[in-house]
Structures are given as structure tokens and as C-alpha cells.
Amino acid sequence: MIIEALYPELCNLYGEAMNAEYLHRTVQDCELVKTSLKMRPAFLDKDVDFIYLGSMTETGQELAIPALREHYQRILELIDTGTVFLVTGNAMELFGTYIENEDGTQIKALGLFDLHSKRQMMRRYSSIYLGTFDTIDIVGFKSQFAHIYENSEPPVPALFETRRGAGRAPGQKEEGARINNFFATSVLGPLLILNPPFTRYILSLLGVHSYTLPYEQEILTAYNARLSEFKDPKTGVEY
Numbered sequence: 006m007i008i009e010a011l012y013p014e015l016c017n018l019y020g021e022a023m024n025a026e027y028l029h030r031t032v033q034d035c036e037l038v039k040t041s042l043k044m045r046p047a048f049l050d051k052d053v054d055f056i057y058l059g060s061m062t063e064t065g066q067e068l069a070i071p072a073l074r075e076h077y078q079r080i081l082e083l084i085d086t087g088t089v090f091l092v093t094g095n096a097m098e099l100f101g102t103y104i105e106n107e108d109g110t111q112i113k114a115l116g117l118f119d120l121h122s123k124r125q126m127m128r129r130y131s132s133i134y135l136g137t138f139d140t141i142d143i144v145g146f147k148s149q150f151a152h153i154y155e156n157s158e159p160p161v162p163a164l165f166e167t168r169r170g171a172g173r174a175p176g177q178k179e180e181g182a183r184i185n186n187f188f189a190t191s192v193l194g195p196l197l198i199l200n201p202p203f204t205r206y207i208l209s210l211l212g213v214h215s216y217t218l219p220y221e222q223e224i225l226t227a228y229n230a231r232l233s234e235f236k237d238p239k240t241g242v243e244y
Contacts, residue, residue: 006032006034006035006036006054006055006211006213007035007036007038007047007051007052007053007054007055008025008028008029008035008036008037008038008053008054008055008056008057009037009038009039009040009046009047009048009053009055009056009057010022010025010026010037010038010039010040010057010058010059011040011046011056011057011058011069011073012040012041012042012058012061012065012068012069012072013039013040013041014041014042015042015061015062015065015068015069016058016059016060016061016065016096017061018059018060018061018062018094019059019060019094019148019193019195020195021059021060021093021094021193021194021195021196022059022195023195023197023198024057024059024091024093024194024195024196024197024198025037025055025057027195027197027198027204027219028055028197028204028207028208030219031204031208031213031216031217031218031219032208032211032213032216033216038053042068042069042072046076048076048079048080048083048088049076049079053083053088054088054089054211055088055089055090055091055207055211056083056088056089056090056091057090057091057092058090058091058092058093058096058099059092059093059094059096060093060094060095060096060193061094061095061096063095063124063126063150066095066096066098066099066104066112067112069096069099070099070112070113070114070115073099073115074115077115080117081117084117084184084185084186084187085185087185087186088186089186089188089207089210089211090186090187090188090189091188091196091197091207092187092188092189092190093189093190093191093192093193093194093195093196094149094191094193095122095149095150095151095191096189097153097181097182097189097190097191098114098122098151098153099114099115100114100115100116100117100118100182100189101114101115101116101117101118101119101120101121101122101153102114102116102118102119102120102121102156103121103122104121104122104123104124104151105121105122105123105124106124107124107125107126117184117187118161118182118184118189119155119156119157119161120153120154120155120156120161120173120182121153121154121156122151122152122153122154123151123152123154124150124151125150125151125152126150128150129148129149129150130147130148130149130150130152130171130175130243131146131147131148131243131244132146132147132170132171132242132243132244133145133146133147133169133170133235133240133241133242133244134146134147134167134169134170134171134180134192134235135167135168135169135170135232135235135236136165136166136167136168136170136172136180136192137165137166137168138164138165138166138203138206141200141202141203141206142202142232143165143192143200143203144194144199144200144228144231144232144235145192145193145194145196145199145200146192146193146194147170147171147191147192147193148193149191152171152173152174152175153173153174153191154173154174155173160179161179161182162182162183162184163178163179163180163181163182163183164180164181164182164183164188164189164190165180165181165190165192166178166179166180167179167180169235169236169242170242173191180192186210198224199224199227199228199231200228201218201221201224201225201228202228204218205218
């Protein structure tokens with residue numbers, strides 16, 4: 006199995022790089038390819054099973070968009086054929102139609118989803134997050150300068166349904182976006198470490214059925230404790 010982590014020199018915030026590393030440590034005989042901005046992506050020449058892109062600075066977003074656009078048709082082919090992608094934090098914004106700055110100028114994005122994001126650089130939004138994926142409870146955090154909005158109807162399919170915290174924007178239940186096995190979310194964690202049931206779902210998509218999650222008992226204990234805390238109405242949401 007091959008995991009490809011894109012642009013590690015950009016995607017180095019919030020410990021999110023551990024999403025790919027955690028899968029790498031879980032799966033035997035697994036290769037982790039780290040592809041920097043100027044390298045040729047492995048997914049152009051190999052059958053990559055899992056592609057990861059994580060949080061970056063706003064300057065990093067503006068570097069990553071043209072790098073991804075160069076290979077966008079190949080990315081669409083991989084999505085169509087069911088390759089598993091996980092995109093977390095503000096990397097999700099790269100796959101909307103545009104990112105709007107505070108002065109009204111726009112940065113053209115990739116256009117996979119009919120969504121756009123608006124930056125508010127003096128108003129970071131920070132909160133806990135509690136949602137659901139099918140029957141799986143999802144916990145995590147948000148720390149972002151932008152919220153994401155629909156461009157038009159029909160609505161873009163969401164990844165998670167929000168129970169506490171903000172969805173794509175405050176007041177919205179829909180969080181993230183999904184096409185086939187392309188999963189995009191603004192929720193931080195690292196998501197796969199905080200949510201072992203969701204990690205097991207990802208592994209099943211990858212055809213991995215015999216494994217032991219690293220520190221399995223510890224992360225399950227932490228997951229259940231966090232889930233209980235986040236469900237408690239006494240626990241504040243924004244911070």
C-alpha cells in the first residue's frame with residue numbers, strides 16, 4: 006500500500022501531518038511518500054491508495070493551488086475511480102471555487118466543490134467540534150480564519166453533520182464535503198488519531214482488515230472521554 010502526503014513543507018500546522026503517519030504506522034508493508042511542492046507527485050506514476058493534504062498558512066494556500074491545478078485532471082480521474090483522499094483544515098478551501106480576501110479580492114481555487122471561502126484575518130474562529138459521519142460520532146477542533154459558503158443550489162454533499170460547533174460556517178449543520186472517497190473537512194485533530202472509529206472506516210475503504218491501531222487502548226479511552234465531554238451541555242463550544 007502507498008500513502009502520499011502532499012507538500013509537507015507547507016502542511017505542517019496543528020500536528021495534522023500525523024494523519025498520514027498514523028496510517029503508515031498502522032498498516033504493515035506500507036510506503037509513505039512525502040511529496041514536496043517542486044516534486045512530481047507519486048500519484049501520476051504509481052497506484053497510490055491514500056492521498057493526504059493538511060493545514061497550511063494562507064500564503065501556503067496560494068502556493069498549493071497552482072501546484073495542484075497542474076495535476077487537476079489526474080486528481081479528478083483518481084476521485085472517479087475511488088482513490089481515498091483526506092483533506093483537513095484550511096486545505097479544504099483549495100477545492101472550492103475561490104477564496105475571498107477581506108478587501109474583496111478573490112483567489113481562484115480548483116473548483117471541485119461549488120463552495121467559496123471568506124477570510125477574516127483579524128477574527129480567528131476557535132471551537133470544539135462534535136458531529137456524526139453515518140453512525141460514527143466525530144470529535145475534533147476548529148481553528149480557522151475563513152468560513153465556507155454555498156455558491157448555489159443544490160447543496161454540496163457534506164462529510165459530517167454538526168451537533169455542536171460550526172459546520173462550514175456558524176449556524177450551519179453541514180460540515181466538510183465529499184465526492185466518492187474524497188473526504189474534505191475543516192475539522193482538526195489530528196482527525197484520525199482523535200477518532201479511531203472513523204480511522205477504522207478509512208482502513209476498510211483501503212481494503213485493510215488485519216491490523217492493530219497504534220496505542221489503541223489509549224486513543225479509545227481518550228476518544229470516549231472527549232466524546233462524553235463534548236456532549237455535555239456544560240462544556241463550552243467556542244474558546
